Amino acid sequence: MTVWRVPLADVEVTDDDLAAVVEVYRSGWLSMGPRTEAFEQDLSAYTGARHAIAVSSGTAALHLLLAAAGIGPGDEVVVPAMTFVATVNAVAYTGARPVFADVAGVQRPWLSAAAVEAALSPRTAAILTMAYGGHPGETDALRTLAQGRGLMLLEDAAHAIGARSGGRHLGRFGVGGAFSFFSNKNLAVGEGGALITDDDGLAERARSLRSHGMTTLTWDRHRGHAADYDVVRLGYNYRIDEPRAALASRRLARLDAENARRAGHDARYRAALTGLPGVTPTCAPPTGDGEVPAHHLFTVVLDSGGDVSLVRAQLARQGVQTSVHYPAAHRFSVYSENAPELPVTESYAARTLTLPMFSGLTHAQSDLVIECLAGALQTA
Numbered sequence: 138m139t140v141w142r143v144p145l146a147d148v149e150v151t152d153d154d155l156a157a158v159v160e161v162y163r164s165g166w167l168s169m170g171p172r173t174e175a176f177e178q179d180l181s182a183y184t185g186a187r188h189a190i191a192v193s194s195g196t197a198a199l200h201l202l203l204a205a206a207g208i209g210p211g212d213e214v215v216v217p218a219m220t221f222v223a224t225v226n227a228v229a230y231t232g233a234r235p236v237f238a239d240v241a242g243v244q245r246p247w248l249s250a251a252a253v254e255a256a257l258s259p260r261t262a263a264i265l266t267m268a269y270g271g272h273p274g275e276t277d278a279l280r281t282l283a284q285g286r287g288l289m290l291l292e293d294a295a296h297a298i299g300a301r302s303g304g305r306h307l308g309r310f311g312v313g314g315a316f317s318f319f320s321n322k323n324l325a326v327g328e329g330g331a332l333i334t335d336d337d338g339l340a341e342r343a344r345s346l347r348s349h350g351m352t353t354l355t356w357d358r359h360r361g362h363a364a365d366y367d368v369v370r371l372g373y374n375y376r377i378d379e380p381r382a383a384l385a386s387r388r389l390a391r392l393d394a395e396n397a398r399r400a401g402h403d404a405r406y407r408a409a410l411t412g413l414p415g416v417t418p419t420c421a422p423p424t425g426d427g428e429v430p431a432h433h434l435f436t437v438v439l440d441s442g443g444d445v446s447l448v449r450a451q452l453a454r455q456g457v458q459t460s461v462h463y464p465a466a467h468r469f470s471v472y473s474e475n476a477p478e479l480p481v482t483e484s485y486a487a488r489t490l491t492l493p494m495f496s497g498l499t500h501a502q503s504d505l506v507i508e509c510l511a512g513a514l515q516t517a
């Protein structure tokens with residue numbers, strides 16, 4: 138196993154976090170219960186959403202969001218191809234057809250409202266956008282478009298916990314949003330996710346679908362609050378467990394501080410990259426009031442003709458881990474049949490490179506990243 142001098146992502150777990158998790162294991166109740174309810178209340182208060190529903194992964198949150206919103210066979214859902222494949226898969230799980238639309242620009246790799254408008258058809262039921270890198274992008278324009286056309290706006294906010302635009306938390310611009318708590322995300326618990334919504338009916342359906350469509354939970358029966366149950370719809374097991382919910386509450390309490398440190402690293406990278414030939418940082422942070430990106434990723438694009446694999450290999454040799462977010466989803470075999478040409482997405486996918494970004498990144502580490510990148514660009 139490579140020991141990176143600078144890993145792509147890292148997660149800090151404190152002794153107090155460990156104590157909280159150990160306490161759960163000692164309590165004798167491990168599956169979904171009071172800690173999950175407490176975390177949902179914390180997340181609801183933090184985001185301002187009426188309902189927060191914690192689940193086993195970000196993918197489960199996306200699937201539940203779409204299913205509870207009533208998306209199904211015969212529907213089309215417009216999605217970006219510049220995303221993790223789970224965004225697209227979640228649409229396909231429901232039987233609806235994902236329709237790919239292009240991103241706004243090579244320095245603005247989020248869904249373009251104009252491209253979405255061009256991709257609408259009489260079968261379009263929803264737009265599922267993704268806040269790339271934790272940036273609001275064109276979310277507000279998509280909200281206006283969806284409202285004007287009577288469509289649902291749904292948000293894959295996996296990168297965007299803690300991100301706000303105009304003071305509003307991402308995931309609250311349309312019908313609902315989904316977060317991921319996977320190990321490399323801003324609020325990491327290992328595996329986990331949550332969806333938020335202001336819609337009471339959607340929340341009720343999502344809670345029911347999370348646990349087999351059953352009318353009572355094991356926790357209710359354990360507490361003696363219910364003796365039997367009915368099954369009222371075809372549901373899933375998308376429950377989170379108590380140790381992860383306890384860790385999630387602790388992490389949420391320090392999320393703003395950690396995201397602020399990410400913002401500092403972003404600014405430092407940007408300053409160091411200015412004037413470096415061959416490379417341009419993407420996702421310039423917005424300057425407006427109430428615009429707070431989550432800085433999940435720090436991505437750059439190489440000039441046309443630059444060799445991303447060569448640069449990445451050279452950085453790896455020096456102990457700097459990088460990644461590519463993302464290979465374009467519409468070019469994967471499972472989705473490539475009849476896929477449209479998406480010139481901006483394809484150009485971005487060919488030229489992008491993700492540098493290490495996590496709250497505990499040190500100045501020495503980010504200096505090393507820049508120094509190695511500058512060296513790699515000279516020789517690549």
Ligand SMILES: *Cc1c(COP(=O)(O)O)cnc(C)c1O
Nearest residue numbers: 194195196221223295317318319
């Ligand atoms: C991580 C991620 C997901 C999936 O989340 P999991 O918790 O890994 O299931 C979905 N969409 C995007 C954009 C992601 O980055």
